[in-house]
Amino acid sequence: MAQEEAxxxxxxxxxxxxxxTLGSLExxxxxxxxxLGLYAALAGSGPATSVELAEGTNTAERYVREWLEQxxxxxxxxxxxxxxxxxxxxxxxxxxxxxxxxxPDSLYSMTPLAKYxxxxxxxxxxxxxxxxxxxxxxxxxYGADAREAQAGLNRPLFVNLLxxxxxxxxxxxxxxxxxDPPARVADIxxxxxxxxxxxxxxxxxxxxxxFDLDEPSVxxxxxxxQQAGVSDRITFYARDAADLxxxxxxxxxxxxxxxxxxxxxxxxxxxxxxxxxxxxxxxxMDERVGDKFAAPADEVERFMYxxxxxxxxxxxxxxxxxxxxxxxxxxDTLRRYAVEAGFKGIEVLPIExxxxxxxxxxx
Numbered sequence: 266m267a268q269e270e271a272x273x274x275x276x277x278x279x280x281x282x283x284x285x286t287l288g289s290l291e292x293x294x295x296x297x298x299x300x301l302g303l304y305a306a307l308a309g310s311g312p313a314t315s316v317e318l319a320e321g322t323n324t325a326e327r328y329v330r331e332w333l334e335q336x337x338x339x340x341x342x343x344x345x346x347x348x349x350x351x352x353x354x355x356x357x358x359x360x361x362x363x364x365x366x367x368x369p370d371s372l373y374s375m376t377p378l379a380k381y382x383x384x385x386x387x388x389x390x391x392x393x394x395x396x397x398x399x400x401x402x403x404x405x406x407y408g409a410d411a412r413e414a415q416a417g418l419n420r421p422l423f424v425n426l427l428x429x430x431x432x433x434x435x436x437x438x439x440x441x442x443x444x445d446p447p448a449r450v451a452d453i454x455x456x457x458x459x460x461x462x463x464x465x466x467x468x469x470x471x472x473x474x475x476f477d478l479d480e481p482s483v484x485x486x487x488x489x490x491q492q493a494g495v496s497d498r499i500t501f502y503a504r505d506a507a508d509l510x511x512x513x514x515x516x517x518x519x520x521x522x523x524x525x526x527x528x529x530x531x532x533x534x535x536x537x538x539x540x541x542x543x544x545x546x547x548x549x550m551d552e553r554v555g556d557k558f559a560a561p562a563d564e565v566e567r568f569m570y571x572x573x574x575x576x577x578x579x580x581x582x583x584x585x586x587x588x589x590x591x592x593x594x595x596x597d598t599l600r601r602y603a604v605e606a607g608f609k610g611i612e613v614l615p616i617e618x619x620x621x622x623x624x625x626x627x628x
Contacts, residue, residue: 291339295366295379297332304358304366304376312345312355326352341366370421377417384411385575392579401583404479404526407576412482416457416489419522423459428467431550431616431623438546441516442468448516451476451540453533454523458486458501464519465495474513475501515540521550522621524602525594526577528584534606538628547608547626553618554593565620569593599624 298304306321307313313321315330322329333356336342341362345355364371388406395402404411433439442448447470452461455475465473477483483503490496518541524530534547541547552569555562562570573592581587590598600611603626614623 289382291341292379292382294332294335294339295341295376296383298336299366299376299379303329303332304363307342307356307358308363308367312357314353314355316352318356369417370424372421372425374417374421377414380410380417381414381572384408384414385572392575395579395582399582401581401587402576402579403583404580409481411576412457412479412485416459416482416485419456420459423463423521424466426618427460427463432464432467434616435546435548435614435625438517438548441546442471445470447472449514450474450517450519451513451515451537453518453520453537454526455486455501455521456482456523458482458489458499460519460521461486461499461501462490462493462495465490465498466493471498473499474515475499476504477501478503478505513540514542515545517541518545518547519549522552524549524551524599525590525592526580527590528581528587530588530590530602531605534602534608534626538607538626541628543628545628547628548614549599549611549624549626550621551594551599551624552592553620553622554595556596566593596622 301324302322303318303324306318310317310321315326315333318324318333319326319329330351333342333344333354334351337344337347337356342356343359345357347354349355358366364373365375367376368374384407387408387410388402391402391406394400432442442450442464448468450461450464450471450473452464452473452475455461455477456479458475461473461475465471475483475486477486480503483501486501487496490499490501518537520533520537524533527533537547554566554569559566569592576592578589578591581590588602596611596613603611609627612625612627614625616623
């Protein structure tokens with residue numbers, strides 16, 4: 266009986282790895298369709314042949330033809346008549362798939378995730394070496410794709426939910442952001458600036474300062490704020506959020522999905538406490554993981570651990586000394602960091618989201 270059970274497990278795991286491989290291959294082809302503008306071109310032109318799509322995107326027809334056929338067999342695109350000659354078949358983007366593939370503000374947007382998978386695969390040789398030495402892999406090693414993927418994943422959340430649902434569910438913060446004199450907000454680890462933009466658009470009076478150590482992200486944030494029409498009320502700084510020389514009295518200090526990446530989270534939280542003073546609010550959003558380790562776990566936990574192994578832990582260990590947190594930041598760990606930083610404790614806020622948990626740090 267034990268041998269039969271072992272065989273069943275082998276069959277199940279081999280099938281699971283095959284499905285994961287299939288999914289990975291399809292993610293890489295989604296990456297190609299996004300980066301080369303193939304999805305956007307199909308959305309703009311309507312049904313097209315491989316010849317027409319190649320001409321419209323300045324790409325090679327034979328590659329485009331193979332990609333179209335692969336997308337059709339995967340069910341991502343539709344083909345009008347499979348019996349047509351290969352270069353005469355017309356392919357189209359099905360209704361609804363456009364939100365997933367080309368609408369950056371849609372809550373269903375998923376092309377940034379494909380970009381992230383590509384990004385974490387790029388420095389695998391460095392990660393192998395890090396496993397052997399105990400050193401880290403700097404964020405810069407993951408390239409522009411990682412930066413753009415993070416921004417793309419968070420953009421629809423911050424544009425659609427941050428000012429419309431999440432912050433309004435914290436009454437005292439919501440009231441202050443609407444009141445006079447205009448509130449000042451410090452957003453720590455702002456990345457490409459979409460959290461700052463979401464706050465500024467939802468609350469027309471506020472002034473927002475965004476801080477991030479990654480200079481390319483700050484440049485991207487400035488461009489995004491300009492395009493969003495709120496650059497007059499947002500200032501971005503390329504500097505370390507743990508820098509104790511930062512000064513100023515802020516009504517709200519935020520850190521969205523970044524504490525788990527920090528080498529020195531206690532230092533950054535201490536700076537946030539200083540920036541908020543006695544009366545300002547400090548809000549942290551980070552991953553919604555289980556309170557304790559459990560195995561096997563649900564899909565969210567598996568997702569977080571995957572990124573932790575491939576990216577977040579290595580990023581946090583690239584600087585020394587390091588807290589070596591990783592993506593899986595549990596409630597008790599954040600509470601410990603907060604208390605060490607001088608906060609009285611943390612409150613888990615009643616904001617529901619499948620991937621994120623929200624905290625208010627008590628002064």
